[in-house]
Amino acid sequence: MATRIFGSGIKRREDPRLITGKTRYTDDFQMPGMVNMVVVRSPHAHARITSIDTSAAKAAPGVVAVWTGQDITLGPVPCAWLVPNSDLKTPAHPALAKDIVRYVGDGVAIVVASDRYLAQDAADLVRVEYDVLPAVVNPEDATKDGAPLVHDDVPNNISFRWIATSGDDGVNAAFAEAAASGVVVKERIVQQRLLPTAMEPRSAVAQWDQFSEELTVYTTTQNPHIARFILSGMTGVPEHRLRVVAPEVGGGFGSKIPVYPDEALAAWASMKLNVPVKWTETRSENYLVTIHGRDHVEYVEMAATKDGKITAIRGLVYAGLGAYLSTAGPGIPTILHGLMYSGAYTIPNIRCESVGVMTNTAPVDAYRGAGRPEATFLVESLVEKLARKLNMDPVALRRQNLIPPFENGYNVAIGLTYDSGNYEAALDKALAMVDYEGLRRQQQQARAEGRYMGIGVTTYSEICGLGPSQVAGAVGFQGGLWESAIIRVSPVGKVQAMIGASPHGQGEETTFAQIISDEIGVPVADVEIVHGDTDRTPMGWGSYGSRTTPVSGAAVVLATRKIKEKARAMAAHLLEAAVDDIDYNDGKFFVRGSPDNFKTIQDATLMATLAWNLPPGMDPGMEASQFYDPPNFAYPFGVHIAVVDVDPVTGVVKLQRYAAVDDCGPQINPVIVAGQIHGGIVQGAGQALWEGVVYDENGQLLTGTMMDYAMPRADMFPQFELDNTVTPSPHHPIGVKGVGETGTIASTPTIYHAVLDALLPLGIEHLDMPLTPPRVWKAMQDAKAKGGA
Amino acid sequence: MNITVTVNGKRYERDVEPRMLLVHFLREELGLTGTNIGCDTSQCGACTVHLDGRSVKSCTCFAVQADGREVTTIEGMAQGDQLHPMQTAFWEKHGLQCGFCTPGMIMASTAFLKTNPHPTEEEIRHGIEGNMCRCTGYQNIVAAIKSASEHM
Numbered sequence: 001m002a003t004r005i006f007g008s009g010i011k012r013r014e015d016p017r018l019i020t021g022k023t024r025y026t027d028d029f030q031m032p033g034m035v036n037m038v039v040v041r042s043p044h045a046h047a048r049i050t051s052i053d054t055s056a057a058k059a060a061p062g063v064v065a066v067w068t069g070q071d072i073t074l075g076p077v078p079c080a081w082l083v084p085n086s087d088l089k090t091p092a093h094p095a096l097a098k099d100i101v102r103y104v105g106d107g108v109a110i111v112v113a114s115d116r117y118l119a120q121d122a123a124d125l126v127r128v129e130y131d132v133l134p135a136v137v138n139p140e141d142a143t144k145d146g147a148p149l150v151h152d153d154v155p156n157n158i159s160f161r162w163i164a165t166s167g168d169d170g171v172n173a174a175f176a177e178a179a180a181s182g183v184v185v186k187e188r189i190v191q192q193r194l195l196p197t198a199m200e201p202r203s204a205v206a207q208w209d210q211f212s213e214e215l216t217v218y219t220t221t222q223n224p225h226i227a228r229f230i231l232s233g234m235t236g237v238p239e240h241r242l243r244v245v246a247p248e249v250g251g252g253f254g255s256k257i258p259v260y261p262d263e264a265l266a267a268w269a270s271m272k273l274n275v276p277v278k279w280t281e282t283r284s285e286n287y288l289v290t291i292h293g294r295d296h297v298e299y300v301e302m303a304a305t306k307d308g309k310i311t312a313i314r315g316l317v318y319a320g321l322g323a324y325l326s327t328a329g330p331g332i333p334t335i336l337h338g339l340m341y342s343g344a345y346t347i348p349n350i351r352c353e354s355v356g357v358m359t360n361t362a363p364v365d366a367y368r369g370a371g372r373p374e375a376t377f378l379v380e381s382l383v384e385k386l387a388r389k390l391n392m393d394p395v396a397l398r399r400q401n402l403i404p405p406f407e408n409g410y411n412v413a414i415g416l417t418y419d420s421g422n423y424e425a426a427l428d429k430a431l432a433m434v435d436y437e438g439l440r441r442q443q444q445q446a447r448a449e450g451r452y453m454g455i456g457v458t459t460y461s462e463i464c465g466l467g468p469s470q471v472a473g474a475v476g477f478q479g480g481l482w483e484s485a486i487i488r489v490s491p492v493g494k495v496q497a498m499i500g501a502s503p504h505g506q507g508e509e510t511t512f513a514q515i516i517s518d519e520i521g522v523p524v525a526d527v528e529i530v531h532g533d534t535d536r537t538p539m540g541w542g543s544y545g546s547r548t549t550p551v552s553g554a555a556v557v558l559a560t561r562k563i564k565e566k567a568r569a570m571a572a573h574l575l576e577a578a579v580d581d582i583d584y585n586d587g588k589f590f591v592r593g594s595p596d597n598f599k600t601i602q603d604a605t606l607m608a609t610l611a612w613n614l615p616p617g618m619d620p621g622m623e624a625s626q627f628y629d630p631p632n633f634a635y636p637f638g639v640h641i642a643v644v645d646v647d648p649v650t651g652v653v654k655l656q657r658y659a660a661v662d663d664c665g666p667q668i669n670p671v672i673v674a675g676q677i678h679g680g681i682v683q684g685a686g687q688a689l690w691e692g693v694v695y696d697e698n699g700q701l702l703t704g705t706m707m708d709y710a711m712p713r714a715d716m717f718p719q720f721e722l723d724n725t726v727t728p729s730p731h732h733p734i735g736v737k738g739v740g741e742t743g744t745i746a747s748t749p750t751i752y753h754a755v756l757d758a759l760l761p762l763g764i765e766h767l768d769m770p771l772t773p774p775r776v777w778k779a780m781q782d783a784k785a786k787g788g789a
Numbered sequence: 790m791n792i793t794v795t796v797n798g799k800r801y802e803r804d805v806e807p808r809m810l811l812v813h814f815l816r817e818e819l820g821l822t823g824t825n826i827g828c829d830t831s832q833c834g835a836c837t838v839h840l841d842g843r844s845v846k847s848c849t850c851f852a853v854q855a856d857g858r859e860v861t862t863i864e865g866m867a868q869g870d871q872l873h874p875m876q877t878a879f880w881e882k883h884g885l886q887c888g889f890c891t892p893g894m895i896m897a898s899t900a901f902l903k904t905n906p907h908p909t910e911e912e913i914r915h916g917i918e919g920n921m922c923r924c925t926g927y928q929n930i931v932a933a934i935k936s937a938s939e940h941m
Contacts, residue, residue, distance in 0.1 A: 020823070
């Protein structure tokens with residue numbers, strides 16, 4: 001029996017081209033006749049355009065064209081997640097502003113020139129006159145009467161009001177009872193805006209072919225088919241003549257899901273000029289106009305008995321959406337957020353009311369975790385607060401409320417059915433990893449010595465592997481969430497697997513090759529995973545929401561099994577045996593009992609392709625297609641523990657130790673899984689300790705460059721300690737769940753609560769993130785002045 | 790302005806505007822697109838190359854400053870099919886995911902090891918604080934550099 005490739009940490013197939021620079025990211029493309037486009041953007045957060053004078057720009061050296069919002073004939077930029085039963089308002093979003101600009105960065109004109117320097121020179125010559133209007137930035141404030149209106153047709157700036165509840169009567173009764181004879185804890189939480197900051201800025205190269213009337217758009221997208229769908233609507237080019245290619249893409253984290261005005265404008269310009277048009281944002285532009293993440297103001301509360309049994313959770317969320325609805329924007333603080341208020345706990349009464357608010361800021365959409373970091377944070381915050389109020393150990397309180405182990409379905413009160421979970425096993429493993437009791441003893445010692453040592457624990461369950469298409473429809477997602485795969489075996493046995501997902505760093509060129517190799521014994525080196533090009537791949541919905549492995553991977557497995565069964569039937573025919581008598585092992589088919597007389601998968605493929613002698617009823621060739629619509633989402637889970645030291649002199653939080661136990665089911669490639677968790681932990685730590693978008697009251701972005709927005713760097717972290725449990729997903733052909741976002745979902749509350757734990761002797765109950773040194777220092781000083789330890 | 794720059798051992802003579810950044814010269818004038826641009830304030834390090842053997846951020850350097858000098862980019866690190874030990878280490882230790890920061894990381898870390906051939910983990914982490922990565926969380930990058938230091 002050969003060593004199983006599934007479960008092996010083999011080196012990645014992607015790496016040889018990446019470590020040598022022999023690949024093409026979108027900005028790398030050069031084409032004959034290509035010109036460069038620059039977008040002229042509003043410097044005001046809210047203003048009426050009174051005039052635009054493009055004459056100087058048009059006359060500038062190298063300039064090919066200058067167009068304003070009045071010239072552009074693109075359709076509007078659509079929102080593709082129309083949350084139902086929410087009184088949803090979807091204000092118009094033109095590709096270029098016509099009369100009103102609504103956020104700093106809103107595009108007002110495009111300049112096309114022979115090179116990027118000359119295009120920028122000319123853009124600086126476009127004279128725009130504005131009548132500045134008042135702006136509103138905070139999502140809660142924007143709902144108040146008298147606040148400036150971002151859109152005239154969105155009263156109180158409220159785009160939607162969405163409610164999910166297990167039953168309001170039960171929720172109200174539980175809180176009433178807890179107020180009377182139990183305990184209620186409340187919190188106001190600000191989930192600060194974040195900048196996804198994929199290292200590759202967004203870019204598009206649009207190429208209109210005037211002879212074939214076909215449009216090709218190379219773009220930094222996580223979902224080429226969705227981009228094609230939307231760009232077709234905006235440009236009028238029918239889908240069968242529109243090709244979208246995601247070449248090498250340098251990270252996304254959700255920020256490359258949406259279809260933005262920019263790629264549509266590049267396409268439109270190319271159609272007008274009949275030459276390729278390239279647009280690439282600068283990092284400053286990226287920070288202004290590429291979607292932001294999070295931006296909630298939340299009022300949350302939890303009810304429990306005096307013994308610490310949680311009876312209810314309720315939240316009111318003001319979710320900032322920005323100046324325009326982004327492609328998936330409304331779904332993030334609703335479906336992907338409120339439905340996870342149970343977390344890993346048994347909570348019989350749950351309610352989430354989410355108010356989507358327009359503000360004069362950049363649009364908000366999915367950013368790693370997309371709604372679940374916010375949900376996990378608030379659940380864990382309330383649990384921590386409950387523990388403090390009841391004077392219980394926070395781990396003991398969690399253990400008491402964890403959903404008991406289940407292999408095949410657990411219905412949470414809000415309506416979801418989690419697939420599988422064993423939260424207590426993960427908890428025990430994590431506690432043992434760090435010697436939790438030992439850490440608490442260390443903490444007592446530290447406190448006695450006047451040092452501020454803190455321990456934070458998070459138990460999480462999260463929803464990913466988007467998702468059942470019926471559910472997609474029910475929750476207003478304007479697309480399906482199934483996947484498809486086509487597996488082709490060439491005459492000499494080389495495999496191409498074409499998929500509709502679109503990985504951009506997650507490693508599926510390796511892991512899917514491992515899956516296929518494991519199923520049919522073809523060497524990994526003979527398997528090519530083809531993705532990212534709507535001309536080369538079947539329909540799919542892209543890579544986000546940790547869906548590539550659960551959904552696209554399932555399509556790949558099932559298609560491969562079809563290949564295997566056809567090969568088995570061909571081998572049976574070649575061996576002159578009955579199909580039922582054929583066994584398979586490691587790429588070889590043989591009559592049971594005679595393993596030395598075998599036909600390989602390559603033999604079967606060649607003969608099926610030549611078709612000189614096929615069994616009756618068999619088609620020639622060796623190709624299989626499979627659609628897969630997942631029956632449920634996937635629910636990975638785990639426990640993270642952080643140990644911090646807080647320096648009272650500087651307020652600096654030092655992350656001393658970070659341990660993570662995560663369960664994503666069986667791991668195809670444990671090294672790749674660990675890499676996803678490392679990266680996720682660091683992004684979540686960024687939110688807890690350093691990152692945060694700041695707009696001033698006029699809507700000016702103050703954190704507009706990497707000098708002002710504090711990105712995590714290598715010297716800020718210890719080595720992370722990782723372990724895992726394996727609880728397969730009952731509904732997946734190989735039991736796998738997603739894992740890409742779990743690190744981020746778990747690490748923000750883990751680190752945050754470690755800091756609060758460190759500051760417990762000072763009586764500090766709450767701090768807003770990020771827990772920067774000035775903020776921590778000030779809180780400590782204020783607490784000491786009030787008489788803390 | 791006429792400049793002569795040797796890049797990865799090959800001599801190039803070009804006429805460029807004084808304001809052209811070295812990174813644009815490499816990427817667009819010479820077609821060496823391995824070097825990437827990740828920011829506009831010299832923070833991220835994706836554009837790191839070697840100029841006369843020392844690491845520089847090519848976004849903060851004019852092409853004319855490279856006149857008469859030698860530049861090494863990621864394309865010049867492997868010798869034919871033979872990968873540089875740092876490239877091998879990044880591959881073996883899964884020190885990359887999307888790959889966008891990787892050329893800059895490899896250039897910066899090879900220059901760093903010249904100044905500190907046997908660094909501790911902490912020294913490595915400080916040594917690459919001028920290079921940002923959003924995907925890996927740095928842990929495997931540090932492991933790669935440690936491994937390379939043992940093979941160089």
